[in-house]
Structures are given as structure tokens and as C-alpha cells.
Amino acid sequence: MMDARVEVRTYGEIFPTRAEILRYAGLGRGKEADAQTQALLDKALSLSRGALCGRVCFSYLPLSRKEGGLDLGFALTDSTDLARALDGCDRILLLAATVGVELDRLILRESRKSMAMGLLLGAIGTAAVEDVCDRFCQETGEALALTGLCLSPRFSPGYGDLPLALQREIFAYLDCPRRIGLTLGESLLMTPAKSVTAIAGIRATN
Amino acid sequence: MHLLHYLKDHLLLLDGGLGTLLQERGLLPGELPEEWNLSHPECIREIHTAYFDAGSNVVNLNTFGANRLKYTPEQLDAVIGAAVRIGREAIAASRGEQPKWLALDIGPTGRMLKPFGDLDFEDAVSIFAETVRIGVRHGVDLILIETMNDSYETKAALLAAKENSDLPVFVSNAYGEDGKLMTGATPAAMVALLEGMGADAIGVNCSQGPAALAGVVEEYLRLSSLPVLFKPNAGLPRTVDGKTVFDVSPEDFSGEVTRLIERGVRIAGGCCGTTPTYLSALSKRASARSPLPVTEKHRTAVSSYARAVTFGDTPILIGERINPTGKKRFQEALRRADMDYILREGLSQEEKGVHVLDVNVGLPDIAEKEMLCRAVTELQAVTSLPLQIDTADPEAMEAALRLYNGKAMINSVNGKRESMEAVFPLAKKYGGVVVALTLDENGIPARAEERLSIARRILACAEEYGLSKEDLLFDPLALTVSTDPTAARETLRAVELIRLELGCHTSLGVSNVSFGLPARDLINGTFFAMALERGLSAAILNPYSEEMQKTYAAFCALSGLDANCASYIAFASSRQASTAVAPARAPAAGPDLAEEGESSLRRAIRKGLREQAAGLTAELLQSVPPLAVIEQEIIPALDAVGVGFEQKTVYLPQLLMSAEAAKGAFEAVKAAMPDVGGATRAPIVLATVKGDIHDIGKNIVKLLLENYGFAVTDLGRDVPPERILEETLRQNAPIVGLSALMTTTVPAMEETVKLLHEKAPHCRVMVGGAVLNPDYAKAIGADRYAKDAMEAVRCAEELERVCHTTSCATENS
Known part of the structure; x- marks a missing residue:
């Protein structure tokens, strides 16, 4: 029951930068990690290599403004922060991205042996899913630029006044479990843990 | 005509897509x-009528997400x-003359099962x-479980179908481009699981076009003794001029599916x-094609969430170390319900190359059923090795x-009537190699x-229960050679x-043979x-035994089971490397020198x-006395x-690295002086x-609190308020930490805090x-409120002091 209005893209190779990973692991911005941390990071990167598989499912939807809020094409919202982020846009890109459940398993497994390793693997996952989103949005932005359009920055449920509960509608619309193996729990937690849902606006350049 | 009779000598045609048409x-x-x-x-x-008119024998009812x-x-x-x-009406309306049936269509719940998601396995079973x-x-003719992309959820659905109906059950999984399910299972793993549980037909659907899935289907045909089902997409969807098109034409689709029917597929759509x-x-x-017969593959296999292990070619090593018999530290760990200990034992055996755990x-004084379930649940989350459930308690065995x-694998049954009557029905229902x-009475x-x-x-007797020789692994029992030379x-x-008379696989617990002898x-x-030379299929052994490892590596090389002796060479060079490496305790000459006045141990902890x-x-x-090492160094x-x-x-x-180094130091103290270095501070429930x-x-x-000597009980995640209260009261813990x-x-946290304050007013x-x-x-x-782990330690220290001065500590109980 796949809907062609939703498409899927996969990213076999994901390359988050060391600096990003260390920042997510709690190293202060601009600080140097010591040799032990760097060595542990090398090990974490090699462990994570086979466990990361980036998948994105996405759809383009019309955007309209109604009294008291936005019609996103799949849901209504009265979020003023999102309205501001989508200023000047008449379409949106709705996306969900994940790096897969194998990383969750690896984190669970390695944390049993070393919490420091668990922490670094978690940071790799966070950096990796951001990297997947960045690459996907860059590719999409480049394609849109050919037709004189551009993509606004991503905005996710839970940011500002956009309620987390919007996740339910996003999951129903994109059918994330079947398309990319991404599921939503009762408390709106996503599994696999290293996953992102987001909305980006599309508008004419300038 | 009964569906399964028809299937015996006919190709069964399913229907096509429904969602896209809707x-x-x-x-x-x-x-x-x-x-x-x-x-x-x-x-x-x-739509149903159109499929019956097109020649479908089975229409999938519109119930995919009906739960x-x-x-x-x-x-x-x-x-x-x-x-x-609606299905009945479609049968009546169709002009097709072929036999027709209606399938209850069951798709995934869309939720992930625990421990990665929040859906409990038994809840999933009850939903299905x-x-x-x-x-x-309402009278459906069969059950089709389809598009499942997780082995555990597939098992829940099949179990529900078998427990609540006598209808034929077909099970179909959705494989990704990597030829695996989204959560990692290979075709071999799914074939083992589904055949073991008694599915009537198994196969592959959705996700890709017929050519892209051909490899997975061929793997099913090679491994499975059941009719294989194939129901691919019309390729991948694209949007052209605002309309949905799929990139495989009806001609190419039917050509490719027919090619796989010629290879043995028996159910297609x-x-x-x-x-x-x-x-x-x-x-x-x-x-126009007469279907190929379904043949017995005579495979003895077990599986995990990810992979299958097959008996018959290379001998299989079963790690025996997760067993408290004769192991004092293991027994203590069990009594403390220290799962980390058990998991580490599993993971380090995995590193030693065993194939099954x-x-x-x-233990006489623990509730075995609960403990076995917990151990299995935790182990299967982190290891891809299949497990051997080893218990004499049939209730614990079934639950696990x-x-x-x-x-x-199921360990074990014997020739006693009582044992066979207890174990064989479980093997039949849940699948398993026993x-x-x-031995007998x-x-x-x-x-x-x-x-x-x-x-x-x-x-x-196994055959009376519907099992076959592929489901058994005979252990003819190694006895002590020192008491009986024969x-x-x-x-x-x-x-x-x-092996020769029954054609069955065998296993041995090897180490009994040397009991009472030196240099065992x-x-x-x-x-x-x-x-091994006599054809042993598996051995349960201690993988840390160097002698066993050597024998195994050499045997495989000598028996033509090790292409180019690659594994042997890797084994031998790892042995050379490990003898060449200096002992771990020799201080490494790192670039960072010790700070002034800093001892080597303190430096090692600081550097992690x-x-x-x-x-x-x-x-x-x-x-130096142990207490001094702790107080003056660690x-x-x-x-x-x-x-x-x-x-x-x-x-x-x-x-964290320093905390782990400190933990290593504490463990060394503990190993040297078992009575020192244990937790002496307040119990904390997390x-x-x-x-x-x-x-x-x-x-x-938790790691930091333990380092600072607190006796931490970790209840894990997704813990109901009542469970936290129960443990707090049981330990009379003065401190509870919630995350x-x-x-x-947060509302669940608030509810927990409220409950604790009401029912356990002594605790903070x-x-x-x-x-x-x-x-x-x-x-x-x-x-x-603690903003990070260090602050949690400070909070705990402070709460502990408050408790002492107001004498609400454990002595009060």
C-alpha cells in the first residue's frame, strides 16, 4: 500500500565529522579531546560503521494559511513559531529520517561494557542522523534552485510552540514504519532512537 | 476444496495491490x-471481484491495519x-471458475517491540x-501475515494466529535492498523461526520489484521445506505529472514472477x-506451468533475531559459561539480579567464537522462571547468537x-516419559532444536x-508429537574416564x-570426561x-579453554571446513600476538606525563x-591495605x-572513562579482598x-554513584511507578533517582514522585x-534536581547526610 506521494531515499555511507560527534558527546565547543578520547572515538567509529543505514521518507505538500493557523496539507497547526519559519512559503517538504535500529542495539550492547563507549556511539548516531538530514536537504535544495526555489531551515515537532503531538499526524501521513522502519511509541518517542522528523518550507528565491 | 489440499498440486494465485487502487x-x-x-x-x-476475474484464488481482505x-x-x-x-459478495459476483478463498490480512502494528520500542511482546500477541x-x-478461510519487517513482531503474529485458529497461516516478510529485514533478520533466520512454529507457507512480499527480490526468494527455495510465497511490488513508485507510476510493467512483472515459479515458488501474487x-x-x-513439488530440505537449524545457525557442516560450538553451577561469583550475581554480569559473560564468549550461548x-533460592526470562530478554537484545534455553523447569522453559x-535450542529432554511429555509439546509449539x-528411568x-x-x-516419541529427527540433537553423554576406562x-x-543408524545430529558436553584427572x-x-572425527555436530564447552580452541581450529583446517586455512591462520596469528603483548599492568608510556606528586594509579584513573x-x-x-588504596588513591x-x-x-x-578506570580499580580490590570494597553507603533506587x-x-x-560507593539498584527503563515504590520499600532506600x-x-515522573512521597515518606x-x-x-x-551525573552524586551525598541527621536511614526499619 505504498503511496507514491511519499518517496524514500537511502544513504549507505554516512560521515559525521569528529568535531560534531565530540560536541554531541559533551565536549565543550572549541575544546580539544585528549588522546584517550580520540582513541576511543576511533574504536567507536569503526564499530558503528556497519550499524548505520540512513533512510529518509519525504513528501511535498501544499501550504496554506487559514484563520488562526496553518494548513500543512496533512495537519492543521496554530504554531506561531512554525508560521514564522514558513513565512513566504507556499509548499512544504515533510521528512522523516533515521539511521536504523542496529545502532540502538550496538549502543545497548557496548554500554554494558563501557558507558564512555555508549556515550560516543550515541553521539555518533545523533551526528549521523543530522548529517543524513543535511545531505538530503542540500540535495533537495540544489534541485529546487534549478527552478528558482529554495528550502527554508528544518523545523521539528517539539521546537518552539510546535507540539510534539504533531508526530502522530506525520507518522500517519508518511507511513514511516513501513517505509523506513521508523516507529512512534505511545509517549511519542521514536524508535530507532536516532531519528528526526521535520518540516522545511519551499519558497521562491528572493 | 480445502486450501491446503489444493496447494499440494496447484499453484495458488493471490491478488495484487489494494492501497494504490484505493x-x-x-x-x-x-x-x-x-x-x-x-x-x-x-x-x-x-477491486476484489476484478482480482477474482483475473484468476486469483485468494483475495486479501481489506484488514491490513485492522487492530x-x-x-x-x-x-x-x-x-x-x-x-x-464484501469478500463473499466478490466471490459471488466473479465470473472466474477457479477455487476461491478469503484471507484475513494481517500487517504490522507500526510499533516497535521492547526493548528498542515500547510495545510488550505479549501485548503484541494479544493485539494480533x-x-x-x-x-x-466471521469465517475467513486463511490468515495471511504480511509485510512484516521485524522477526519479533512476526513471531507475535504467528503465535497469535496459531493459538486462536486452526486455519492455514501464511507468513510473508518485507526485505530491504540489503536482503534483510529492517531489524536485521536474514532469510535463513526467518525460515528457521517460521518453520519451527508451524507456518503453512512462508515467503516474501512488498518493498521492491520481483527482480530485486529474486535473490531472497531463491534463498527461501533453497532452505525451506514449506511452499514458498512471492508477492512483490510492481517495482518502485515514481511521480510523473502528478500521477503515480511503477517502473515494472505487467509483462516484465509476470515474466519475472513466472521465472521464480519455475524455480519452485508455489504461491504468487x-x-x-x-x-x-x-x-x-x-x-x-x-x-501453463505445472508447479514444482515442495521438497524436504532436512535442515537442523536454530536462529536469533538476525541469523541462523545450521548443524551438519562445520561443528557448532555452544558456550557453557552462563551457568551458576560451581561458580560463586556467578551465583552472587544471580542473587543480586546483576544482569550486566550475565551479559558480559555472554558477550565475551561471543568474542571467543562460540556459535550458540x-x-x-x-539456583535453588531464586525464581528461575522470572530470572530465565529476564536473562533471555536481555541477552537477545545485544547478541546475534542463538540461545540454548537450559532448564529443568518446564514452566520456565515455556516462558523463555x-x-x-x-x-x-532446548536443553534438554531425556528418555524418561515424563521428560518427553513435558518438553516435546513445547518444541512443537514454539519451535526449537532439542x-x-x-538416559532413561x-x-x-x-x-x-x-x-x-x-x-x-x-x-x-518425538515423532508422535509431530517432531522429526531434524528437531533433535542427541547427546550420548560423556562419562568420566578415570572411573571407567571404557x-x-x-x-x-x-x-x-x-549418526549412522538414525541419521541424527549429535552434541556432547565434553569436559566431564576428564573429571578427577590432572591436566584436564x-x-x-x-x-x-x-x-569430532566420529562426526560430532556440536559441543557444549568452555570457550576460554585454549586446548579446545586449538583442537577446533586445527580440526576445521584438517577436515576441509576452512577454505585456504584462513580461520586457522587468523587463529594462530592471534595467539602469537597475544603472547607478544606486554602484560596489561605495565604502565604505558603515554605522551601525558604524570602531574606532579601524582601516583601512577591516580594518573591511570585520571587518564581513563x-x-x-x-x-x-x-x-x-x-x-598497601585495601582501604588505604581506596581512600588514598582511587x-x-x-x-x-x-x-x-x-x-x-x-x-x-x-x-566516564575515568569512572570506568576507577571501577576497574575497585574490581581489582574486590577480587583481591572479597570482603572489602563493597558498597557501604546508602541504597539508591534508579x-x-x-x-x-x-x-x-x-x-x-549509575556508574558514578557506584563509584562513590552507593548501593545502586537499577530498575531499568519504562518502569511503572508501582514497581519503583515496591523496590524502594523493599530496600528501605532513602534515595530514589528518576530520569x-x-x-x-514528565507526567509519569510526577505520578511516581507523588506515589513515593505518599507511600514511602522516608525517601527523597x-x-x-x-x-x-x-x-x-x-x-x-x-x-x-541534578543537571548532570556529578551533580547527582553531590545530591545523593547531601541527601544521605540529611537522612543520617534525621535518622531516616535503613537502621530505622
Whole structure:
């Protein structure tokens, strides 16, 4: 029951930068990690290599403004922060991205042996899913630029006044479990843990 | 005609896509398709009829997502009832003359099962069971479980179908481009699991076009003794001029599916993007082919969430170390329910190259069923090795087999009636390869021929229960050669007799043979080699035994089981490397020199060098009393790092590495003086609250609290308030630590705090987690807020002091 209005893209190779990973692991911005941390990071990167598989499912939807809020094409919202982020846009890109459940398993497994390793693997996952989103949005932005359009920055449920509960509608619309193996729990937690849902606006350049 | 009779000598044609056709007719994304059974029955009927007209034998009713997560019980009954009614009308309306059946279609719940998601396995079973019961009541002819992309959820659905109906059950999985399910299972793993549980047909659907899935289907045909089902998409969807098109034409689709029918596929249809036109093309092409017979593959296999292990080619090693017998530290760990200990034992055996892990957690004074279930649940989350459920308690065995994510080994049955009556029904229901000991009411016979005749009786009884010889692994029992010089010889003869006379696989617990002799490893290794040469299929052994490892590596190389001797060469060079490496405790000459006045041990802790810290501690204990090592070395080093963290000169990864190095040092103290170094401070109960399943933060807090000597009980994640209260009262714990990551789970935290304050007023609650801040913590009634792990330690120390001065500590109980 796949809907062609939703498409899927996969990213076999994901390359988050060391600096990003260390920042997510709690190293202060601009600080140097010591040799032990760097060595542990090398090990974490090699462990994570086979466990990361980036998948994105996405759809383009019309955007309209109604009294008291936005019609996103799949849901209504009265979020003023999102309205501001989508200023000047008449379409949106709705996306969900994940790096897969194998990383969750690896984190669970390695944390049993070393919490420091668990922490670094978690940071790799966070950096990796951001990297997947960045690459996907860059590719999409480049394609849109050919037709004189551009993509606004991503905005996710839970940011500002956009309620987390919007996740339910996003999951129903994109059918994330079947398309990319991404599921939503009762408390709106996503599994696999290293996953992102987001909305980006599309508008004419300038 | 009965469906399964028809299937014996006919190709069974399923239908094609439904969702894509409904979207063309106006179904909106996000809308529940099953509601159309009530709102647009004519649409559904028209599509079903078109498929029957195209030649389909089976139509999948519009019930893919009909479950209680999406519908109330009344709605569920209404949509499934309507689906069956519409199906009957379509049969009546169709001009097709082929036999026709209606399948209750069951798709995934869309939720992930625990421990990665929040859906409990038994809840999943009961969700599917409800749908199955309603479908059966309305008169469906078969159950088709399809598009499942997780082995555990597939098992839950199949179990529900088998427990709530006698109908034929077909099971179909959705494989990704990598040829695996989304959660990692290979075709071999799924074939083992589904055949073991008694599916009537198994196969592959959705996700890709027929050519892309051909490899997976061929793997099914090679491995499975069941009819294989194939229901691919019409390729991949694209949007052209605002319309959906799929990139495989009806011609190419039917050509490729027919090619696989010629290879042995017995049940065929289409999934997303296929229409009656595709099915009509397939029906025309395929009806001219007479189907290939389904053949027995005679495979003995077990599986995990990810992979299968097959007996027969390379001998299989079963790690025996998860077993408390004769192991004091393991017994202590079990009594403390220290799962980390058990998991580490599993993971380090995995590193030693075993293929299966035996799991035995039986002790007279613990509740074995609960402990076995917990051990299996935790192990199967982190290891891809299949498990061997090892217990003498049939109730514990059933509970563990039920929740096992795969097809397990079962240890064990023997020739006693009572044992067979208890174990065989479980193996039949849940699947499993049963280790069968050749002993009976009269004990273990001395002669090999007598053991063979017990094996014969066991096999005959297994067959009465519907099992076959592929489901058994005979263990003819290694006895002690020091008390009976013929013991080893008879066991070896029995291995050979069972293999030759019964055609069955064998297994041995090798190490018994050397009991009472010096240099046991030498005898064990040689006996192992002799048994392997007689055709032994598996051995349960201690993988840390160098002699066993050597024998195994050499045997495989000498028997042509090791291409280019690659494994042997790797094994040999790893041995050379490990003897060349200096002992771990030798201080490494790192670029960072010790700070002034800093001892080597304190430096090792500061730098986060775990093995070095442990080695240096052991060395220091030769001359310094244990308490002094703790108080003058480990604690000051840890404190310095903690202060550094608070002053932002040390960062979280370094803090954790130091904490682990300190833990290594503590363990070394403990190993040297078992009575010292244990927790002496207040007990603390830690948990991630109900609904929350992410626990890295809580685990970091736990590590640091333990370092500082607190007796931490970690209840894990997604813990209900009542469970936290129960444990707090049981331990009379003065401090409870709660973690929550999401705004949506803070209410559960608030509820827990309230319950604790009401029912355990002596205890103080500290909270932390990504969404909290001091104000928020105060608002939900928490006594303390800790912004990070170091602050949690400070909070705990402070709460402990408060408790002492107000004498609310444990002595009060």
C-alpha cells in the first residue's frame, strides 16, 4: 500500500565529522579531546560503521494559511513559531529520517561494557542522523534552485510552540514504519532512537 | 476444496495491490483504509471481484491495519465483518471458475517491540489475537501475515494466529535492498523461526520489484521445506505529472514472477502498484506451468533475531559459561539480579567464537522462571547468537521459549516419559532444536548400543508429537574416564552409531570426561578431537579453554571446513600476538606525563586507562591495605576528575572513562579482598520513568554513584511507578533517582514522585533528564534536581547526610 506521494531515499555511507560527534558527546565547543578520547572515538567509529543505514521518507505538500493557523496539507497547526519559519512559503517538504535500529542495539550492547563507549556511539548516531538530514536537504535544495526555489531551515515537532503531538499526524501521513522502519511509541518517542522528523518550507528565491 | 489440499498440486494465485487502487479512488494518506469497508464497500468489492476475474484464488481482505491500536473493539468487529461480507459478495459476483478463498490480512502494528520500542511482546500477541479471533468468527478461510519487517513482531503474529485458529497461516516478510529485514533478520533466520512454529507457507512480499527480490526468494527455495510465497511490488513508485507510476510493467512483472515459479515458488501474487492487469498477465503465463513439488530440505537449524545457525557442516560450538553451577561469583550475581554480569559473560564468549550461548540461571533460592526470562530478554537484545534455553523447569522453559526472538535450542529432554511429555509439546509449539540425552528411568547405560536404543525411543516419541529427527540433537553423554576406562570409547561409539543408524545430529558436553584427572584440558581437547572425527555436530564447552580452541581450529583446517586455512591462520596469528603483548599492568608510556606528586594509579584513573588502573591496583595491594588504596588513591583521583568536570576542564567522555578506570580499580580490590570494597553507603533506587525508553543518562548516573560507593539498584527503563515504590520499600532506600527524557513522560515522573512521597515518606527523590530544569522539577514535587551525573552524586551525598541527621536511614526499619 505504498503511496507514491511519499518517496524514500537511502544513504549507505554516512560521515559525521569528529568535531560534531565530540560536541554531541559533551565536549565543550572549541575544546580539544585528549588522546584517550580520540582513541576511543576511533574504536567507536569503526564499530558503528556497519550499524548505520540512513533512510529518509519525504513528501511535498501544499501550504496554506487559514484563520488562526496553518494548513500543512496533512495537519492543521496554530504554531506561531512554525508560521514564522514558513513565512513566504507556499509548499512544504515533510521528512522523516533515521539511521536504523542496529545502532540502538550496538549502543545497548557496548554500554554494558563501557558507558564512555555508549556515550560516543550515541553521539555518533545523533551526528549521523543530522548529517543524513543535511545531505538530503542540500540535495533537495540544489534541485529546487534549478527552478528558482529554495528550502527554508528544518523545523521539528517539539521546537518552539510546535507540539510534539504533531508526530502522530506525520507518522500517519508518511507511513514511516513501513517505509523506513521508523516507529512512534505511545509517549511519542521514536524508535530507532536516532531519528528526526521535520518540516522545511519551499519558497521562491528572493 | 480445502486450501491446503489444493496447494499440494496447484499453484495458488493471490491478488495484487489494494492501497494504490484505493488512493486512485480517493483514499487520502493518513486515512485508515479499513474504514472504507464501511464507507465505500462497493469500491472494495469491485477491486476484489476484478482480482477474482483475473484468476486469483485468494483475495486479501481489506484488514491490513485492522487492530485495536487503531480501532475500538466494536469498530474492529464492524470493519472485519464488513471485509468478509464484501469478500463473499466478490466471490459471488466473479465470473472466474477457479477455487476461491478469503484471507484475513494481517500487517504490522507500526510499533516497535521492547526493548528498542515500547510495545510488550505479549501485548503484541494479544493485539494480533483479537484480530484473528474476529476474523475466524466471521469465517475467513486463511490468515495471511504480511509485510512484516521485524522477526519479533512476526513471531507475535504467528503465535497469535496459531493459538486462536486452526486455519492455514501464511507468513510473508518485507526485505530491504540489503536482503534483510529492517531489524536485521536474514532469510535463513526467518525460515528457521517460521518453520519451527508451524507456518503453512512462508515467503516474501512488498518493498521492491520481483527482480530485486529474486535473490531472497531463491534463498527461501533453497532452505525451506514449506511452499514458498512471492508477492512483490510492481517495482518502485515514481511521480510523473502528478500521477503515480511503477517502473515494472505487467509483462516484465509476470515474466519475472513466472521465472521464480519455475524455480519452485508455489504461491504468487503482487503487492504495491500491481493491479488486476498484472494479475491477469501473471495468471495467463503461470497457469501453463505445472508447479514444482515442495521438497524436504532436512535442515537442523536454530536462529536469533538476525541469523541462523545450521548443524551438519562445520561443528557448532555452544558456550557453557552462563551457568551458576560451581561458580560463586556467578551465583552472587544471580542473587543480586546483576544482569550486566550475565551479559558480559555472554558477550565475551561471543568474542571467543562460540556459535550458540547456553543460558542456565537455575539456583535453588531464586525464581528461575522470572530470572530465565529476564536473562533471555536481555541477552537477545545485544547478541546475534542463538540461545540454548537450559532448564529443568518446564514452566520456565515455556516462558523463555515463548519470548525468545528466534528458534532456540532446548536443553534438554531425556528418555524418561515424563521428560518427553513435558518438553516435546513445547518444541512443537514454539519451535526449537532439542538436545536429547540418552538416559532413561534406568540411568545411563554403559554400552553404546543401549544408548542408541534409548535414542531410537526418544525419536519415536518425538515423532508422535509431530517432531522429526531434524528437531533433535542427541547427546550420548560423556562419562568420566578415570572411573571407567571404557567410558570415552562407548560415548564415541554412540556418537557414531546415532549418526549412522538414525541419521541424527549429535552434541556432547565434553569436559566431564576428564573429571578427577590432572591436566584436564589435555584430555578434553583430545577427546573433543576424537569425537569430532566420529562426526560430532556440536559441543557444549568452555570457550576460554585454549586446548579446545586449538583442537577446533586445527580440526576445521584438517577436515576441509576452512577454505585456504584462513580461520586457522587468523587463529594462530592471534595467539602469537597475544603472547607478544606486554602484560596489561605495565604502565604505558603515554605522551601525558604524570602531574606532579601524582601516583601512577591516580594518573591511570585520571587518564581513563581501565586495564592499567586495575593492574596497578593489584600491584599496590601487595604492599598497601585495601582501604588505604581506596581512600588514598582511587577516591582522590575520582574526586579530582569530578571537580574538573564541574569546573569544565574535564568533559563527559573523559569523566566516564575515568569512572570506568576507577571501577576497574575497585574490581581489582574486590577480587583481591572479597570482603572489602563493597558498597557501604546508602541504597539508591534508579529508574527511567514509565513511557521513557532512553537511558544513557541514567546509566551514566549509575556508574558514578557506584563509584562513590552507593548501593545502586537499577530498575531499568519504562518502569511503572508501582514497581519503583515496591523496590524502594523493599530496600528501605532513602534515595530514589528518576530520569525522563521527554515532555510526554514528565507526567509519569510526577505520578511516581507523588506515589513515593505518599507511600514511602522516608525517601527523597532526585530527578534529572533532558527536559527538566530546577523549576520544572520543583513543580512536579521532586526533592532535588541534578543537571548532570556529578551533580547527582553531590545530591545523593547531601541527601544521605540529611537522612543520617534525621535518622531516616535503613537502621530505622
